[in-house]
Amino acid sequence: MKLSEYLLATLKEAPNDAETISHKLMVRAGMIRKVASGIYNFLPIGLRVFRKVENIIRDEMNKAGAIEVMMPYVTPSDLWIKSGRWDIYGKELLRFNDRAGREFCLGPTHEEVVTDLVDKEIKSYKNLPLTIYQIQPKFRDEIRPRFGVMRAREFVMKDAYSFDINEESADKSYSKMFDAYKRIFERCGLKFRAVEADSGNIGGSFSHEFMVLAETGEDVIMVCDECDYAANIETTPVVFKQKDLDLQEHEKKRGAGKNMPENKIEKISTPSCVSAKDVAEFVGVKISKIVKTMVLSTNEGIEAVLLRGDHELSLTKYKKHRGLDFAELASDNEISKLKTVKGFTGPMNLELKIYADNELKNMTSYVTGGNEKDFHLLNVNHGRDFHIEGFMDCRQSMDGDECPGFPEYTLKSTRGIEVGHVFKLGTKYSESMSAVFTDKDGKNQHFFMGCYGIGVGRVVAAAVEQNNDENGITLPINIAPFHVTVIPTDTKNIEVMNNANNIYDLLIDKNIEVILDDRKESAGIKFKDADLIGIPLQIIIGPKSLEKGIIELRDRSSSEKDEILLENIEDLLNLINEKVR
RNA sequence: CGGGGUGUAGCGCAGCUGGUAGCGCACCUGUUUUGGGAACAGGGGGUCGGAGGUUCGAGCCCUCUCACCCCGACCA
Incomplete structure (x- = not known):
């Protein structure tokens, strides 16, 4: 290629909307140009890198025995209605009608289409296992697209789907893909880690994310330096230990024949103290003596969860342990309907079901909101003063937490870019969409499925994020343009x-x-x-x-x-x- | 969706108390150059995001609107 005849669109200065190194460099190097928010042109240099990554992925998929197909990215609503996701999927799903008024959406992922496809084509166990994949555009109407093609609304994804006769076989398909993913990211020259991710509600199923390590990564992952353990912070389990010392303290404070501490509740004025930190400073206690009450809006209604003041809620873990499909922090409007005041919510006399993080078991005579503006309560105790429906592990992991693998090691947080995700689906979609094959005994069985995604453009961006210097991009030779x-x-x-x-x-x-x-x-x-x-x-x-x-x-x-x-x-x-x- | 911000030439920006729009880079022509984003001379390019309003007069003031960017569940 002679450059005098080529489209080389390099820039001396990066446009002002570029934030991350990779975004700036990709624009300056003439790899990408924005067309609309989260929607990009790939220019020749960018496309060449993109194709190299794509070809590595395709090569490894083929070697792992996956078979390439191409499905439409415009998909009819009836498939989504059948799986039940038409109503569950929120505004991310871009919906529209054709000239006859039929409803469609731009496919954000293809479980529905592929399940339908395989259900129609595969009738017998003799044709299983089967893994098919495609490399094709997706559209997700993201809340906030950013960092160039890192989080775009339109993006190209390699998505593979495995179909097996049973769980054991499905696990083998999963591990084949897992291994293929490792080879793909190694060939792309990336520093990455496979981390445990949210495993969803289906018992026995599991999931791994492939994270490229980068400071600008949008995900926080917890890693153990001593062992291989790594997990997304959203899902990292916290190893809970009942504190003996506190129990002894607890004993001392017990009244004769009573089961609870005798410290009396005290109502105190805490003007404008709305955060746990404010309250701790104002009252003059450690933040770990504060209990914060968070009100959640879920598919089972409004409920509350208690956490130690210095802990953060993991909604992912909360949903999982509560078995909820949906949960988010309640809106101001929802809170205003309760007998409380935003910023001063506490568990006492709160007419909601109250759950709590395991750590609450170690706490007595703590500070909570008073459900009244500018007031908190001292010496509150669960059991005596209010009822907790259940305890669970629902706080986010922090630096220094015990490694779930080995008690003697501790976890450290780092940031990563999620470039791939492998997921064991089980029979979730084959059941909802009634997709079956005939087994040895002539009986209909639901397919055991897995799905496996890689964001191709995101791999390119992640590679640039990891390979650059003051003069520009330094991609390894096998993915350089x-x-x-x-x-x-x-x-x-x-x-x-x-x-x-x-x-x-x-x-x-x-x-x-x-x-x-x-x-x-x-x-x-x-x-x-x-x-x-x-x-x-x-x-x-x-x-x-x-x-x-x-x-x-x-x-x-x-x-x-x-x-x-x-x-x-x-x-x-x-x-x-x-x-x- | 809430909060904040920005829209002026392809890119980066300036434009004062309202007076008919400019700089750098890029682009075009010519000459001289050619080892780390050359020099000189000349030139082209803007309905100032859009609509409406105030005014003798609006890039600037007012209203509405669109686009783009940043921050945000951690306060319950």
Whole structure:
């Protein structure tokens, strides 16, 4: 490819809406351009990187025995109604009608379509297991698209779906995909970790996210440095230990024959103290002596959950342990209907079902909201003063928490970009959509399913996020847009151009992905562009060195230059060939 | 969805108390250049996001609207 005939759209300055390094660099390198919020053009340089990632994914999918298909991204509502997701899926699902008024949506994922497809085509256990996949655009009307193609509304996803006769077989399909994912991200040169993720409500099912480690990642993951344990913070279990010391304290405070501490509740004025931190400072106790009451709106109605003041609620874990489909923090409006005041909510006389984090078991005589503006209560105790429906592990894990794998190790938080997710579905969709095959005994059985996604554009962005320096992008050679650029520093010098053209042709003959920067630009611009878009190998041909019969080979990442005699040009080509393969 | 912010040339920005729009980069032409984003000379490009209003006069003031960006469940 000659650059004079190419679409190279590099920019000196990044547009002001770009925040992350990868977003800035991808725009500056002419890889992507925004068309609308969360919707992007891929320009030639970007598309080349995209295709390389895509091909690695395709290659590993094929090697793992998955079979490629292509499903539509415009999907009819009846499939979604059948699975029950038409009503559950919120505004993320972009819905519209065709000319006849039929309802459709842009597919955000394809469980419905693929389950329907396999149900119709696969009748017998003899044709199982089967894993099919596609690489195709998806649309999710995200609340807040950001970071360029990292979180886009329209994006390309590789989604695979496995179908098995039973759970045991499904686990094998899952682990094949899991292994394929590891190979894919290794081949892309990414530093990543597979972490345990939300396993949903179905017993025995599990899920892993593949996280590229990056400071700008949107997800927080908890990792153990000593063992392999890693999990999304949303789902990391907290190892609970009943505190003996507190129990002894508790004993001392017990009244004769009574089961509860005798400290009397005290109502105190706490003007404008709405956060646990405010209250702790105002009252002069540790924040860990505060109990905060959070009101939740769920599919089973309004309820409350209690947490220690310095702990954070994990809605994911709460939903899971409560067996809820839906839960979010109650709105101001919902709270205003209760016998309480926002900022001063407490469990006493709150006419709601109250649940609590396990840690509450270790707490006595704590501070809670008074359900009255500017008032809190001291010496509140559950059991004596109010009833807790149930305890569960629902707080978010924190730095220093015990590793669930080994009690002697501790967890540390780090950030990651979720580039892949493998999920064991079980029979969730085959049941809701009545998708069955005939087993050995001639009986109908529901398929055991798994689904496996990779965001292709996000992998590209994550790779850029991990591979860059002050001059631009430094992608590894197997996903760089080109292998080699030939840079003649003076396009008017016939000798220089002849040699440049010659080397360019030789590289093409060897199937090296090469560009010739024959633009009538100064050498400086060519160097800057080559570095910015991240061509790993640069062959520099200039008049002065050519007089000495040499050309230069420069390594993008290390900036090291090798001088090579023209007569040894074959050696150069062989050297490049080795690096590329 | 709530809160905040920004829309002026392709990109980055300036534009005062309202007086007919500018800078840098990019682009085009020519000449000289060519080893890390060249120099000089000349040139093109804007219904100032859109609609309405106030005014003799609006990029600037008012109202509405659209787009884009940032922050936000952790307070219950």
